[in-house]
Amino acid sequence: MPTSPRPLSDAQLSAAPFHLDRTGLDWVRTQFEALGTGAKIAQLMLPMCRDLSDDTIRALAALGLGGVHRFPSYAEDDLRRSATLLMQHSAIPPLLTADIEMSEKASVKAGTAFPNQMAVGATGDPDNALRMGAIAAREAGYLGFGITWTPVADLALNFRANAVNTRSFSDKVDLTRAMVCAYLDGMTDNGLVACVKHFPGEGLDERDQHYVTTHNTMTMDDWHASFGQIYAAAIARDVRLVMAGHVTLPAYRAASGNARLPASLNADLLQGLLRRDLTYNGVIVSDASGMAGFTSCGARKDIVPLCIEGGCDILLFPRDIEEDMQFLRDGLASGALSQRRLDEAVLRILALKASMGLHLGRPAVPPESQRARLLGTEEHRGWAKGVARGCVTLVKDTQGLLPLSPGRHRRILLAEARDRRSPSAPLPDLEIPAMLERLGFEITRVVPGQPIDATGQDIGLYLMAEEGLSGKEHLGPHWERLHGAFPLTMQRMWQHLPTLYVSLGSPFLTFHVPDCPTFVNAYSAVRPVQQAVVEALTGAIPFQGQSPVDLPFGFPA
Secondary structure (H helix, E strand, C coil): CCCCCCCCCHHHHHCCCCCCCHHHHHHHHHHHHHCCHHHHHHHCEECECCCCCHHHHHHHHHCCCCEEECCCCCCHHHHHHHHHHHHHHCCCCCEEEECCCCCCCCCCCCCCCCCCHHHHHHHCCHHHHHHHHHHHHHHHHHCCCCEECCCECCCCCCCCCCCCHHHCCCCCHHHHHHHHHHHHHHHHHCCCECEEEEECCCCCCCCCCCCCCEECCCCHHHHHHCHHHHHHHHHHCCCCEEEECCEECCCCCCCCCCCCCCHHHCHHHHHHHHHHHCCCCCEEEECCCCCHHHHCCCCHHHHHHHHHHHCCCEEECCCCHHHHHHHHHHHHHHCCCCHHHHHHHHHHHHHHHHHCCHHHCCCCCCCHHHHHHHCCCHHHHHHHHHHHHHHCEEEEECCCCCCCCHHHHCEEEEEECCCCECCCCECCCCCHHHHHHHCCCEEEECCCCCCCCCCCCCEEEEEECCCCCCCCCCCCCCHHHHHCCCCHHHCCHHHCCCEEEEECCCHHHHHCCCCCCEEEECCCCCHHHHHHHHHHHCCCCCCCCCCCCCCHHHCCC
16 A cells, blocks of 8 residues: 655654654554555544443444543443453554543542532632542543543633533633643643643633534734633643634634634634644644534535544544545545645544553553542542532621521521433432531421412521533523522512522522622532532531632622
């Protein structure tokens, strides 16, 4: 088979962030030169896999795909077995990816319940971000993952941007940069590959890329002073993957015909701003290619080749693997996709694999004897508890209600939004009411659909737990779920009782309840945070958190 010219030199492939030695470079060269066009295209494909049966895993491996995405909520044994099968039956080792953002929805199910990024931001301590990255790396690595699509490097600049919100560390550049860098250090030190997202930066547009292409409306001066600083710092930390969001940055080359295209389709942003201006040499992965922020930009037969030609090296979550591969073959034939861009993408993917040591034939998963050291350890639980206790933030207590005690506040009238869901699955009810009852408090629940009856009650308590999530359109306050249909949605307990409001999710609900006299933000509803909230409310621990975001109406940080 005649060899194809290689558009990336050995010097480029051995440079940051891959740092390949001679053995790694030789493996990349050998694999690349053995690949035909179809096999090269297959390396760009990274589908999600919801069926971990042996037959499905073997069928995926036979396609020669660049990687496979699985879910950390799946059973431990299934994840370890499927990782081993994928490695055993793939001609070139695949990238095994997950999205371990930490939260109720995105922690390792068999591992540690760890608070989300904004809870870490509220502690103000980058060591907690380092620990977050370390836990994600250890626990994901034990289950057979090599890459996680984290951390989120976005800024929570618009309090209505539900898809960013608690997924980000903060709205502050210096704090976010420090947290992102520490997270990357924790990941690297523990053997997993991180991916910063969503380039060029999300958090201004209140809409969600899952439903529409979104816009970063910053001037370039503002961008370079904010997101540019964060991405430059991550690149200096040798981050090996950057995710291109379905997000535009119109101010960059505003006169260009690409100005209204999202980064996932925009050569100016990826090959200009990211590669040339920020000198990034690693792999670029598109955000999920089934999102409406991508699919609304044109016919799939046109935008799939454009995604790779524009600068993405990996097409994340192809809608139909064979169909999208055919669109890339057609793009090569028509000139919409150049051979040079295909080859560049494949070389970088192979270099990434070599940088991970996949060419050395290492086992897909650590031995079971390492479980006690890597998964759900006492150390990890201690780190989660530390973040939980450090994040709970007293926004205000103008009525001097806190701390609570069974002696003064025994009878609590509770309004809680139950039947919670992530975009894809139900979430458990909060344990805070039971925790309070064990301390001697008596809980009476507001009955949605009935007027508030404060008779014989000492205080009112609102509990809301809606973390920022992609694909979730509403984070509260959900008055109908709390009180019932209109006009009962207009009820407020603080008009009848001394009342406090606790948000274990979005910190921005102060916008909706500016007159509630006592307000606490806790950012995440994982159990360690729920326990810390009860401890802080009852004075067992101090409120230590500092708001990582500016709150609506100028409430104190």
